[in-house]
Amino acid sequence: MSFWNNETPVAVMTYYATHPQSYYGQGDVTCEFIGIARNAREKEMNGVPHIHFNGAGGNIAAGKYNDGSEAMHPVLAERVEKDMRAAWEQTKNIHQ
Numbered sequence: 247m248s249f250w251n252n253e254t255p256v257a258v259m260t261y262y263a264t265h266p267q268s269y270y271g272q273g274d275v276t277c278e279f280i281g282i283a284r285n286a287r288e289k290e291m292n293g294v295p296h297i298h299f300n301g302a303g304g305n306i307a308a309g310k311y312n313d314g315s316e317a318m319h320p321v322l323a324e325r326v327e328k329d330m331r332a333a334w335e336q337t338k339n340i341h342q
Contacts, residue, residue: 261299268318282323
């Protein structure tokens with residue numbers, strides 16, 4: 247879903263149900279791979295805020311795409327970013 251001011255997008259909301267942890271037990275605080283993807287989309291769209299909703303993803307992990315290593319952060323983020331971009335490309339401003 248997106249919000250517009252005439253022809254200008256002002257915010258984008260995305261939703262994907264997964265437990266957004268690619269690795270853990272390190273004691274750090276991070277936006278994880280979902281946040282990395284969201285930040286990349288914001289940058290690509292010149293700062294248009296992306297608000298991401300995770301849904302009920304407590305027991306739905308990245309699963310077969312994740313080996314639990316820190317190196318998977320960017321790999322998983324790229325997958326989610328690609329899908330966020332694809333969703334955006336299907337966006338229609340119904341008030342045009």
